[in-house]
Amino acid sequence: MLQVIRSNQRGHANHGWLNTYHTFSFADYYNPDMMGFRSLRVINEDRVTAGQGFGTHGHADMEILSYVVEGAIAHKDSTGGEEILRPHEWQRMTAGSGIRHSEYNPSKTENLHFYQIWILPEKEDLEAGYEQKMFAPNEKSGKLKLVASKDARDGSLKINQDVSVFDSILNEGEEVSYDLTEKRYGFLQVVKGSLELNGETLRASDGAAISTEKLLKIKALGKGTEFILFDLA
Numbered sequence: 001m002l003q004v005i006r007s008n009q010r011g012h013a014n015h016g017w018l019n020t021y022h023t024f025s026f027a028d029y030y031n032p033d034m035m036g037f038r039s040l041r042v043i044n045e046d047r048v049t050a051g052q053g054f055g056t057h058g059h060a061d062m063e064i065l066s067y068v069v070e071g072a073i074a075h076k077d078s079t080g081g082e083e084i085l086r087p088h089e090w091q092r093m094t095a096g097s098g099i100r101h102s103e104y105n106p107s108k109t110e111n112l113h114f115y116q117i118w119i120l121p122e123k124e125d126l127e128a129g130y131e132q133k134m135f136a137p138n139e140k141s142g143k144l145k146l147v148a149s150k151d152a153r154d155g156s157l158k159i160n161q162d163v164s165v166f167d168s169i170l171n172e173g174e175e176v177s178y179d180l181t182e183k184r185y186g187f188l189q190v191v192k193g194s195l196e197l198n199g200e201t202l203r204a205s206d207g208a209a210i211s212t213e214k215l216l217k218i219k220a221l222g223k224g225t226e227f228i229l230f231d232l233a
Contacts, residue, residue: 001212002198005034007205010045017052021045023189023207037209038185038232039161042118045205049111053104059095061126063119063159065148066091066103067167067228069191071112077101081130085114089134090147090167092157096126115191115228121160122150131157141169144176144229162233170195170220170227178216178229185232186210188218193225 011022011029022029023043024036036042041062053074066073066085073085077093078100085091093099105112133155139145148165152158159165168176170193180186187209194203196219202208210216218227 002200003209004200005207017049019047037187039120039163040187040230040232041120043189044116047111047113048105050105050107050109054102056100056102058100060098061121061124062095063121063161064093064095065117067115069113071110072106073114074104074106077130079128079130083132088136089132090157091132092148092159094126094129094160096128099128119161119163126160133157135167137169140167142174144168144178164231166229168227170225172220172223175219180214186216187230189228191226191228194221195219195225195227196221
């Protein structure tokens with residue numbers, strides 16, 4: 001079964017400096033039917049104006065992934081991490097027993113467009129940590145590239161949950177398949193372009209929760225289609 005979440009069905013708030021969409025309940029957006037999917041708790045698509053951002057704030061007991069679509073993020077946290085995150089780089093932050101961080105758009109002219117994803121960890125009070133890695137377009141063109149996993153296999157970021165996260169870029173007509181094994185679930189988020197997932201058309205910013213379909217067939221309907229695929233326990 002596919003539960004499609006269209007881009008215009010998400011929660012939305014425009015704060016001027018921040019234009020944000022929430023797939024699942026978050027902040028002032030509350031939908032009791034959309035509290036997350038398996039261990040996937042948050043998928044926020046954010047656009048931040050030049051020179052603006054999120055001041056220092058705290059998190060705990062959450063695995064947080066960030067992915068920049070356009071622009072850059074200046075990240076600073078209480079573990080000493082201070083980095084710039086750019087397109088095709090993935091960031092994993094383990095909030096664990098507690099972490100404080102800030103995220104800003106360092107550009108004076110360009111807007112920032114990024115996804116922030118929260119995943120519930122397998123246990124609480126983990127040691128806080130930070131990791132960032134580039135996955136160049138050629139590594140994920142025409143295929144599924146593993147970018148985060150529990151065992152950090154194939155050079156992926158380590159995430160403290162039984163989840164595998166893939167990133168892929170397909171040109172029009174290209175197709176990839178993925179097998180969900182017994183008792184596994186999937187979630188697909190379209191970042192750019194449009195695609196067909198098991199006969200269902202999804203466009204940019206649409207998502208789909210996958211509960212019973214085991215063989216996923218994903219075909220790009222336009223050039224430069226990018227999506228994120230989650231394999232969840």
